[in-house]
Amino acid sequence: MPDNTSAFHLLLTRDPALFSIVGLSLAVSLTATVLASFIGMPLGALVALTRFRGRVFVMVGMNALMGLPPVIVGLAVYLSFSRSGPLGSWGLLFTPSAMVIAQAILVTPIIAALTRQTIEDLWLEYRDEFSAMHIGAFKRISTLLWDGRFSLVTALLAGFGRAAAEVGSIIIVGGNIEGFTRTMTTAIALETSKGNLSLAVGLGVILMGIVVLVSALAWGLRRAGERFAG
Amino acid sequence: MNTNAVSADLPIEFSEVNIDTGGLTILRQISLVIDAGAPTVFIGPNGSGKTTLLRAAMGLIAPSSGRMTWGGYTQSSPLRRAIVFQRPVMLRRSAFGNLHFALGSAGVTRSERQRRANELLSLVDLEGLGGRPARRLSGGEQQRLAIARALAREPRVLFLDEPTASLDPAATRAIEELIRSVSASGVKVVMATHDLGEARRLAGDIVLLHRGTIVERGVVDQFFNSPATEETRRFLAGELLL
Amino acid sequence: MNGLPRSFCIYAFALLIALVGPLSNAAGADRSIVVASTTSTQDSGFFDYILPIAKERTGITVKVIAQGTGQALDTGRRGDADVVFVHAKAAELQFLAEGESLKRYPVMYNDFVLIGPKADPAGVKGSKDIRQALVSIKNKRVPFISRGDRSGTNMAELTLWKESGVDIEQARDPWYKSIGQGMGAALNVASASGAYVLSDRATWVHFKNKGDLDILVQGDKRLFNQYGIMLVNPEKHPTVKKVLGQEFIDYLISPVGQQDIASYKLDGQQLFYPDANDPDA
Numbered sequence: 001m002p003d004n005t006s007a008f009h010l011l012l013t014r015d016p017a018l019f020s021i022v023g024l025s026l027a028v029s030l031t032a033t034v035l036a037s038f039i040g041m042p043l044g045a046l047v048a049l050t051r052f053r054g055r056v057f058v059m060v061g062m063n064a065l066m067g068l069p070p071v072i073v074g075l076a077v078y079l080s081f082s083r084s085g086p087l088g089s090w091g092l093l094f095t096p097s098a099m100v101i102a103q104a105i106l107v108t109p110i111i112a113a114l115t116r117q118t119i120e121d122l123w124l125e126y127r128d129e130f131s132a133m134h135i136g137a138f139k140r141i142s143t144l145l146w147d148g149r150f151s152l153v154t155a156l157l158a159g160f161g162r163a164a165a166e167v168g169s170i171i172i173v174g175g176n177i178e179g180f181t182r183t184m185t186t187a188i189a190l191e192t193s194k195g196n197l198s199l200a201v202g203l204g205v206i207l208m209g210i211v212v213l214v215s216a217l218a219w220g221l222r223r224a225g226e227r228f229a230g
Numbered sequence: 231m232n233t234n235a236v237s238a239d240l241p242i243e244f245s246e247v248n249i250d251t252g253g254l255t256i257l258r259q260i261s262l263v264i265d266a267g268a269p270t271v272f273i274g275p276n277g278s279g280k281t282t283l284l285r286a287a288m289g290l291i292a293p294s295s296g297r298m299t300w301g302g303y304t305q306s307s308p309l310r311r312a313i314v315f316q317r318p319v320m321l322r323r324s325a326f327g328n329l330h331f332a333l334g335s336a337g338v339t340r341s342e343r344q345r346r347a348n349e350l351l352s353l354v355d356l357e358g359l360g361g362r363p364a365r366r367l368s369g370g371e372q373q374r375l376a377i378a379r380a381l382a383r384e385p386r387v388l389f390l391d392e393p394t395a396s397l398d399p400a401a402t403r404a405i406e407e408l409i410r411s412v413s414a415s416g417v418k419v420v421m422a423t424h425d426l427g428e429a430r431r432l433a434g435d436i437v438l439l440h441r442g443t444i445v446e447r448g449v450v451d452q453f454f455n456s457p458a459t460e461e462t463r464r465f466l467a468g469e470l471l472l
Numbered sequence: 473m474n475g476l477p478r479s480f481c482i483y484a485f486a487l488l489i490a491l492v493g494p495l496s497n498a499a500g501a502d503r504s505i506v507v508a509s510t511t512s513t514q515d516s517g518f519f520d521y522i523l524p525i526a527k528e529r530t531g532i533t534v535k536v537i538a539q540g541t542g543q544a545l546d547t548g549r550r551g552d553a554d555v556v557f558v559h560a561k562a563a564e565l566q567f568l569a570e571g572e573s574l575k576r577y578p579v580m581y582n583d584f585v586l587i588g589p590k591a592d593p594a595g596v597k598g599s600k601d602i603r604q605a606l607v608s609i610k611n612k613r614v615p616f617i618s619r620g621d622r623s624g625t626n627m628a629e630l631t632l633w634k635e636s637g638v639d640i641e642q643a644r645d646p647w648y649k650s651i652g653q654g655m656g657a658a659l660n661v662a663s664a665s666g667a668y669v670l671s672d673r674a675t676w677v678h679f680k681n682k683g684d685l686d687i688l689v690q691g692d693k694r695l696f697n698q699y700g701i702m703l704v705n706p707e708k709h710p711t712v713k714k715v716l717g718q719e720f721i722d723y724l725i726s727p728v729g730q731q732d733i734a735s736y737k738l739d740g741q742q743l744f745y746p747d748a749n750d751p752d753a
Contacts, residue, residue, distance in 0.1 A: 083551035193656040195681035229322035
């Protein structure tokens, strides 16, 4: 990307490097969120609906992991995927896949904890009716998931927001390689350190635009949910 | 739907049933037979155990001691029994959605569901409100929808826990009308109420509960006109039973 | 209930797609190598210039991980890079001695310049002797920013302090600030606080936030900065792409590659001087 042009100019002229950076950011964060939801949602639902010893510790743990520092996750994933590390033979270091994995690790606790909260609240409400109507286990879970859909999608958006905004883990495991693993956040870090502040600010505005859009979506969904569910 | 389950429902028979929860005895030495016919109404002050008795009769609570049978069976799956709780919880869907859910769990095929849902809605006089989010209906409407939901299973016994407790007189009347017509169609109604007038209007027979035991039981006219026990007399006279 | 096995299959399939999608990126990158180099080299724009040309000439896609020299060599030691390309001869020779590489090739040199505020409180402007300049800075205790990140630039800076007879560990407080970051960051801090800083010329020319800073001392031979390139030892790390890595090295030291290096100009200034044929480099 040329240095002394603002990000808006690049946006208008459809600079391919800028588009690839934005595209990669969205692809990595979206894939990570999807992956995290496949793990986090069933996990959250399971913890919400079953009673087992140590359940309180698991819940506290899930909530605590929501605050996992990205750099620590980045370091752990780096050490795992380094060629001298246990999973080095997978050849994932410095690739977008490693970034997806690191962000999925960050996002899963958020989705799990929020899913647990939603499902548990809904379960307490619906439990009696479920027993009275003789509803089987699978049907209970699918009903809870469907009826809680607005809150669950909000949880997904929260997870996506966290992924899109972070830089600590992906800069370590991705290496910020131009054209391959450079995302908006890592590009901002780089351009700032190079002194290309106008470019960095421009990228920042684009990123903020995405974050605001996601928040607005979440808010809109909550409103739709309230209007529909009453 | 598990068609192998034994589904017998009447008569419901309690033999010296005690129910304890959390260290407290809620029901004490209950012996009772509920047979087909006109509605059976439980009355009594708050905390007398009406709700617990109702839930036990539905089959939701197992006795701590004593025996309960439905149509002679001790293990009876409640497929043809339905209950409407005191504060019914609507699913976060439309009225139709709630009915479809109940119909689905009762084994009605997809193609049949809309037709039956329409029937149920008009039965409870909620025609035209099918598309509205169920939680946005008024208290009386939700109560009627809850009854419609319960009727989706085509139950032989319908349990109702204080169905008009929070409703204004107009809504109350609508619900009572509905209960009458349900009973007339052959469904056995078992309900709890703290409204003596309502008990009198709807019941075939009355069971008076106090502190977890049955004080008196009898056919409605006889119960109100010539009560057998002193406690019943005082209760009917409006005194607080302690 | 009976829809469960079907929905589970869809679920598992989607999960697989989610994983395989980005993973296919990793598999598909055949003619590519990972080069661990320094942030100064990256910040100077050298890679932006040379890599497309290298790709045209050799068909190799080069992925650059830019870190401080110390970390770049460590990345090589872990086998996470195929080639290391840094500018700290002593550290490179150490790397060789450890057996982490089998041969070091000199490639090019650039030079360092002493940057400071135009007002020049240390009075070093125009000096031809970097050692005297550093001593002035220390005596007048004017603010000085050090990268402090085990980079080639950092090591060169520390060597210069030593050659000036200054024990920097003793004399540092409070005017000497070690920030542990790259060249661009150091220049930013210097610009913001009106301090002196040692920078490579390329990063300085490339730097967009000069503010009140300017070049105050240059040209002293002690400020020359030699680059060396090494293939990570494939015997120690079998996953190293030795054929492609060697091809890339061969390109850089070839007459064509050397000419390409010399042709890189920023603001009309040549930044890097090829010297692959210099036996002392």
